[in-house]
Amino acid sequence: MRATKISLFILLFLLLGIAGCSDREEARVETKDLVQGVYASGQVLPENYYRVNSKVSGVLSEILVEVGRDVEMGTPLLRIENEPSERSLEIAENQLELARKHAAPDSDILNRLREQVDKAYAVFSQDSLDFARFGRLQDDDIGSRQAYDRARLQYRTSLSSYEIAKSNLRETRDRLRIELENARNSYLAQQSRTGDYTLLSVIEGTVYDIHPNKGELISPNQPIMEIGASGRFEAELDVDETDITLIEEGQSVFFELDALEDSVLEGKIMRIYPRIDPVERTARVVASIDPEDHRLYPGMSLEANIVIREKEGVLVLPVLYVSESNEVILEDGSRKTVETGIRDLSYVEITDGLEEGDIVLKPEP
Template sequence: MGTQLDLDQKRLTAESSLISLESARIKYNDLLKQLVLNAKQAKNNLAISRSRESDYTIKSELDGKVYYIYPSQGEIVNPQTPLAIIGDSAHFYLELDVDEYDIVKIKLGQEVLITMDSYKGQAFEARVSKIDPLMNERTKTFLIEAVFTKQPPVLYPNLTAEANIIIQKKENALIIPRDYLINDSFVLVHKTEKKLVKTGIKDYQKVEILQGLTNQDAIYKPEE
């Protein structure tokens, strides 16, 4: 049998062990909480890093073909810097300048005949799709947009074209070059002889003759 002293010592040892165990549990719980917190922070940091990665990936909101890239590799850009020209290679529209004297004759849906240096000897059909109501004060012209109804097989942005907007049609009309007309009323039927004519539909290149000439008459271009 042990003494009272031995019993007290064992009791103290047991109490000390319980205190150490509780302290270890507290440290364990604190460490576990810290590990959980660190894991959450690491997960958040990973999500932030992934979201920032998308900032360096440039995506267009529209499908299309890249025609030009502005910055060179390694060049620093900002959010306002244009990066590229992207377009739909299957659909093109035409930008036409119309003089202020003719703009009142233009209406949506009018037929347009297009000739291009890239397609010599061919004509393509289009329709007026938009009329910009604000005149360019410098050029005194209005911007008109047209869309092809018969599109060339291959096109590129910024190609030049000549357009004739059909504002009126007339069958079997007698026409002459506009620069053969003198003072909008006369033509030369001989080198020096003028003949009075009555004109009809006209544009910058051609003019309709209503009276004064037949398709058998010869005319001469005035000397400049």
């Protein structure tokens, strides 16, 4: 009787277990084409995009183009009325005159060094005569060895001093010539900064934005305009540093833009910048983008999927059905380790351990 009760209990437990398994979600191993990609985000920019800035400070006296206008290479863009810099020019002129004075052949600096060379040569000449005389005496066994050694030491010391004096003269003369050239260039540069300063376009393209207004003060290196190619765009993407080693030039890219619902644009990876942003921990990548029939604008945000690998007709399971240790739960509740290959956001390739049509249960949360 006791054995019968135990058997009934076991049977009830198995039935409950099977019923519990039947309530869990399941998936069937199937064949699909699988694409492995890397996610990136970024923005649309025109090709050859650059920011126009000034090398001088001053007042923006005239804007010669409008936003949206096409420009040629060399087209005048704006004029800056340079701030008065008479004091700076005077300082540069004084520095140039001082450099000329110092670099002149008869300057006090060079004359003092020549005197040092002459004195060092006079000492060296006398010491060389003494050394030669003591050498002859030594050869004739006249005079002490100690006196000869002192004369030799004095000769070597004066020779070294003479060479150092000549080197100082030569190096100082070269340095003063360089300082004169630098002072001359600084003076000419300061002269060129007086009066009006006109900025020209360095490419053929379109003016996409103008930041300051006429009459505003412009600082050196301040962005003034944004110019890029007309109607030709590219995508500037940020790729996580953990994925950047997978990216190569020529890979296909698929874009989704917030401004273009239900549209997917295509492109190719063109450039990979070899630097990781120390704050964002991302690398910059530039891809071409085909607008098809859509109108694109600089600054449009986008998301991208960069295709790394593609496989046709492979066995797959939903990624939620395979654990991090590549373990799956079979239909009877048992667990099995499988081998996996590439994956996308939804599916993972099963390379070994399961066959098409096998049923796998979804792990409990």
